[in-house]
Amino acid sequence: MSLKEINQPPIVQVYEEVFSGFRKTLPKGTWQKDENVIILIRYVLEIKLSLTKLEIPRISKQTIQDQKLWGALNRFKSIKRLLNFVYPGEFNEFSYERVPVNYWANTENIKLKFEEILQKEKLPIAEIPQFITYDLLVEWGFSNPLKRHNHSPYELVNAMYPNVFSPFEFRKTPHKYARDNMHLREQFLNMLQSEGIAFQETPRKVTQETLNKYKFSGTMQVYKNSPATFIQSLFHNEFKIEDFNKPQRHWHNVESVKKEISRIMEELGIPFAELPQHLTKKKYMERGLGGLLDYYDGSPIKILQACYPEEFDIIEFKRLPNRYWYNKNNRTHALRAFCKKYNIQHEKISLLSRTYLKANAPRLVSVLDRHFESKIHMWIIEAFPDWKLKPKDFNLLIGNDGQLCDSQEELFVHNKLLEVFKSANIQREGKRLINELYNETYIPDWIIVENDSLKVIIEYFGLYGSSKFAGYTERADRKITYYKTLKGYRFIAIFPEDLGRLDSILV
Numbered sequence: 296m297s298l299k300e301i302n303q304p305p306i307v308q309v310y311e312e313v314f315s316g317f318r319k320t321l322p323k324g325t326w327q328k329d330e331n332v333i334i335l336i337r338y339v340l341e342i343k344l345s346l347t348k349l350e351i352p353r354i355s356k357q358t359i360q361d362q363k364l365w366g367a368l369n370r371f372k373s374i375k376r377l378l379n380f381v382y383p384g385e386f387n388e389f390s391y392e393r394v395p396v397n398y399w400a401n402t403e404n405i406k407l408k409f410e411e412i413l414q415k416e417k418l419p420i421a422e423i424p425q426f427i428t429y430d431l432l433v434e435w436g437f438s439n440p441l442k443r444h445n446h447s448p449y450e451l452v453n454a455m456y457p458n459v460f461s462p463f464e465f466r467k468t469p470h471k472y473a474r475d476n477m478h479l480r481e482q483f484l485n486m487l488q489s490e491g492i493a494f495q496e497t498p499r500k501v502t503q504e505t506l507n508k509y510k511f512s513g514t515m516q517v518y519k520n521s522p523a524t525f526i527q528s529l530f531h532n533e534f535k536i537e538d539f540n541k542p543q544r545h546w547h548n549v550e551s552v553k554k555e556i557s558r559i560m561e562e563l564g565i566p567f568a569e570l571p572q573h574l575t576k577k578k579y580m581e582r583g584l585g586g587l588l589d590y591y592d593g594s595p596i597k598i599l600q601a602c603y604p605e606e607f608d609i610i611e612f613k614r615l616p617n618r619y620w621y622n623k624n625n626r627t628h629a630l631r632a633f634c635k636k637y638n639i640q641h642e643k644i645s646l647l648s649r650t651y652l653k654a655n656a657p658r659l660v661s662v663l664d665r666h667f668e669s670k671i672h673m674w675i676i677e678a679f680p681d682w683k684l685k686p687k688d689f690n691l692l693i694g695n696d697g698q699l700c701d702s703q704e705e706l707f708v709h710n711k712l713l714e715v716f717k718s719a720n721i722q723r724e725g726k727r728l729i730n731e732l733y734n735e736t737y738i739p740d741w742i743i744v745e746n747d748s749l750k751v752i753i754e755y756f757g758l759y760g761s762s763k764f765a766g767y768t769e770r771a772d773r774k775i776t777y778y779k780t781l782k783g784y785r786f787i788a789i790f791p792e793d794l795g796r797l798d799s800i801l802v
Contacts, residue, residue, distance in 0.1 A: 301338050306331050314363055326366040336367060336381045352378055352386045399439045406455040423452055424464035464510045480529050497526060498538035502583050546590040553602050570599055571611040608632055610658040620662050630678040641682055644675055645689045698723040704757050708789060712741060715801045719745035730777045737774055752778050755789045
């Protein structure tokens with residue numbers, strides 16, 4: 296029966312009269328007629344209260360009282376039986392707020408509900424140990440089943456799927472299993488066999504990463520994530536603590552560190568010149584050298600710099616710490632090292648250019664562009680404060696008002712703007728604008744403000760149509776389109792062929 300049909304029978308009008316107080320009670324025998332029960336219950340829940348199929352089985356006796364449906368409840372004695380009569384086959388035991396007494400005592404009932412949720416969440420049974428936790432089971436409504444299985448996710452899962460999963464596969468190994476050395480030793484020796492690790496090499500080759508790979512992560516929490524403590528507990532008197540950990544004073548000796556590095560080079564066939572690219576944190580950890588990393592603040596860079604000072608440039612390393620270049624000292628050290636390597640002295644420093652950097656140290660170009668707006672003289676002044684350099688010491692293109700330009704053409708345009716907009720505020724590359732459509736940042740060549748009423752963006756496209764830089768023209772077109780859409784600004788585009796007629800363009 297559709298909702299439209301439910302709204303039409305005369306009994307609905309009679310019910311509304313009772314509900315509004317116009318009529319005292321429903322006609323005698325109303326609730327004994329099955330059709331009336333179905334029509335009125337559906338009318339109240341679906342039309343009057345607009346409840347969803349998920350909300351309907353959650354109604355309470357208070358809802359029955361408020362909607363004056365006691366007669367229906369008296370006939371069926373419970374909300375569950377009433378709704379199952381009105382909606383046959385629509386709801387199961389889990390649809391209601393409460394399940395029958397001892398319902399969770401039957402493991403099959405638990406499994407039915409569990410697999411229903413897995414299917415809904417699209418989670419495979421084979422991966423249960425990887426995602427199941429106590430909190431997740433409580434969230435899914437399994438508090439009672441957990442209580443029946445010693446509050447242990449593993450024991451609950453094992454009851455549903457006997458002997459399918461090992462307790463050591465779970466994210467948190469049950470406490471009583473975490474110290475079950477007999478099973479742990481068996482699993483550990485299987486791991487050595489799979490990895491091809493000889494037993495006597497255990498202290499050197501079995502690392503935290505190896506143990507995590509073979510599902511020991513839960514057990515390791517009991518041993519405070521210490522491979523040495525865990526392995527010694529499994530094999531008493533087989534290994535000494537010295538076999539695992541080198542004391543801090545050991546790494547204080549640079550020669551000891553060099554021996555370890557030489558061993559790695561020989562083992563992996565790494566040329567000396569390529570050490571910065573290959574000696575990562577992962578490489579050290581895989582070889583049980585976490586203590587060495589700790590001594591050098593977790594930095595592979597510091598290790599090599601301590602062992603081989605001035606042998607490697609910072610830009611040779613595969614990875615640098617986050618926000619490394621935001622530190623002024625790091626930027627200063629990098630440029631000073633570059634100049635020393637290429638013998639760029641004080642008297643020649645003004646000739647250093649972005650092009651030279653790109654040819655000899657491409658990674659430094661991104662530092663120049665991001666932190667110094669591609670103006671290398673700014674970086675030089677920062678890196679060599681003792682030289683007391685000023686912008687005038689460089690071969691810069693400076694406008695009549697002292698602002699810097701990037702090319703002779705831009706210098707020509709800039710000075711022309713000073714003539715045309717005599718009373719205006721003319722700013723070179725002073726504002727960043729973001730084209731969200733293409734996620735691009737633009738810095739206009741000039742922004743001119745006159746009397747707070749006139750705002751002009753001017754851009755010189757010196758390489759428009761040229762094939763010298765791939766993508767330049769396409770980006771210029773996007774920039775032009777974007778500038779034209781900016782409210783409150785007038786936009787003027789200047790191309791090389793316009794340089795001889797600027798007066799007419801700028802009017």
